[in-house]
Amino acid sequence: MLMDMGTPLLFLLLLTSSRLLVTVSANFNNDVDITWGNERAKILDNGQQLQLTLDRTSGCGFQSKAEYLFAKIDMQIKLVPGNSAGTVTAYYLSSQGPKHDEIDFEFLGNLSGDPYIMHTNVFAQGLGNREQQFYLWFDPTLDFHTYSVLWTSNQIIFSVDGTPVRVFKKREKELGEVDNNYHYPKSQAMRIYSSLWNADDWATRGGLVKTDWSKAPFVASFRNFNAAISSSNFAEEALDSNQEQKLQWVRNNYMIYDYCADTKRFPQGPPPECK
Numbered sequence: 001m002l003m004d005m006g007t008p009l010l011f012l013l014l015l016t017s018s019r020l021l022v023t024v025s026a027n028f029n030n031d032v033d034i035t036w037g038n039e040r041a042k043i044l045d046n047g048q049q050l051q052l053t054l055d056r057t058s059g060c061g062f063q064s065k066a067e068y069l070f071a072k073i074d075m076q077i078k079l080v081p082g083n084s085a086g087t088v089t090a091y092y093l094s095s096q097g098p099k100h101d102e103i104d105f106e107f108l109g110n111l112s113g114d115p116y117i118m119h120t121n122v123f124a125q126g127l128g129n130r131e132q133q134f135y136l137w138f139d140p141t142l143d144f145h146t147y148s149v150l151w152t153s154n155q156i157i158f159s160v161d162g163t164p165v166r167v168f169k170k171r172e173k174e175l176g177e178v179d180n181n182y183h184y185p186k187s188q189a190m191r192i193y194s195s196l197w198n199a200d201d202w203a204t205r206g207g208l209v210k211t212d213w214s215k216a217p218f219v220a221s222f223r224n225f226n227a228a229i230s231s232s233n234f235a236e237e238a239l240d241s242n243q244e245q246k247l248q249w250v251r252n253n254y255m256i257y258d259y260c261a262d263t264k265r266f267p268q269g270p271p272p273e274c275k
């Protein structure tokens with residue numbers, strides 16, 4: 001009797017561990033710490049939802065209790081509605097220390113009806129300068145949308161509602177190359193961070209449009225935070241042809257800045273991973 005019940009369970013465990021993942025559907029009460037802004041960050045619905053607010057005095061933020069070295073992270077976010085100009089909602093992975101690694105999503109607010117900018121970046125050993133920016137193909141303030149980072153030992157895939165928007169690859173070592181200092185986060189564990197703050201000196205139209213404090217407090221909402229970790233580091237995960245097409249569609253229609261194409265900034269040619 002015991003055997004009969006135990007076998008399928010064991011089989012399931014083996015199946016799970018040989019491939020991916022330990023999926024942790026988080027409860028904000030158990031899995032994050034509010035790190036600044038005091039009562040401006042609120043956990044609601046028994047830990048199912050988290051709200052960040054920004055007023056004239058301060059924004060606020062939270063971080064995951066757990067750290068990850070390679071992971072798939074999903075978060076559903078509903079961004080600040082209405083006139084959100086000057087506000088920034090950030091959702092990113094980061095390690096600590098001066099030579100930290102970081103994988104960023106930042107959402108730059110705008111006047112009502114004008115598009116948010118979704119800003120992405122990848123830091124390695126304290127160095128960033130790998131920005132890509134996008135408009136979204138929907139209004140991100142009307143409902144929750146899923147923003148994901150799949151971070152493996154050889155590539156980072158940023159996705160929105162399952163549509164890949166950016167693939168950042170660890171570049172191959174070139175023939176005869178001894179330098180092992182690739183721009184890739186590969187050895188430092190990261191926490192998940194999120195925050196809402198005022199950045200009206202640069203966020204909206206480069207700082208031209210300021211925050212309208214008569215509209216405060218500004219509110220961004222978070223739910224269904226998921227973190228999956230893997231023993232196999234997801235190294236086998238690659239885009240299929242359908243996802244590849246979607247990525248091209250986003251790049252062709254919604255990408256507004258790509259550091260790889262910025263010849264003014266990199267007159268000597270872009271960083272090597274752009275090739």
Ligand SMILES: *[C@@H]1O[C@H](CO)[C@@H](O)[C@H](O)[C@H]1NC(C)=O
Pocket residue numbers: 108109110111114115116117203204205206
């Ligand atoms: C805000 O809207 C203006 C006008 O459409 C646009 O140029 C800008 O990229 C938008 N986003 C931000 C964050 O400035």
